[in-house]
Amino acid sequence: GWPLFLSVGVFSAVVNLLMLTGPLFMLQVYDRVLASRSVETLTALFVLVIFLFALMGAIDIIRNRVMQRIAARFQDRMEGRVFDAALREGALRGDESAATAGGMRDLDSVQRLIGSPVMLAFFDLPWAPLFLAAVFMFHPVLGIVATVGGGILVGTTILNRVLTRAPLQGSAQAGAQAQRLADLYRDEGEVIGALGMRGATFARWRLARSESQDNAVRAGDLSAGFSVFSRTFRLFLQSAMLAAGAWLVLRQELTPGAMI
Secondary structure, eight states, rough: OOHHHHHHHHHHHHHHHHHHHOOOOOOOOIIHHHHTTTTHHHHHHHHHHHHHHHHHEEEEEEEHHHHHHHHHHHHHHHHHHHHHHHHHHHHHHHHHHHHHHHHHHHHHHHHHHHHHHHHHHHHTTTTHHHHHHHHHOOOOOHHHHHHHHHHHHHHHHHHHHHHHHHHHHHHHHHHHHHHHHHHHHHHHHHHHHTTOOOOHHHHHHHHHHHHHHHHHHHHHHHHHHHHHHHHHHHHHHHHHHHHHHHHHHHHSSSGGGGGG
């Protein structure tokens, strides 16, 4: 397992370094190509950029596939233990099938988490301070703009998480209750019909479903608002960085290429 995680770390390092391809290409265009008006230099740089971006994409695909294999191996190693533990818990509760199904669903959720982009974000996270340090090397003003902008984006993500947690939990709980009611009504359908309680049972199930849906919609609205703000602010941050760089060029504190 650990050699695979190490390989993902190496691939992540290469991918993050290759992310500098675009800014470095623009820097070379402004400092070299436009100054020399050399089409040959532009062509050579562009061919190199195509190769580096293709390499970055290929390595990114490889590390995603490695993470999927890590997740699958984790599930293979753990499903026997989870199955036995769920059976023992079910025997204590007197409902082995439900406990087993719940345990395997939890294992599937963990497997999907390991194989998701969230895990790859942990490998990319340590590179953020290095990129900020590189921006500060160009000029402290650019570093401050990038740091403040990054802090706003991180704060937005945390706020999104905090504000959507309650409606998401409410939606999940109401959905689970609706599912339990549906299972109960399915198993006891004849008794419910004989007692003339179909309308009342459907109303209880419908109430739980409506509560789950309302909470899901509320969480979705909040999440969508934060997502739109984050996407818009990232675009604004790029323009703010260019504006700050242009201001520094006008003050003759940067060369035109260094502001890219």
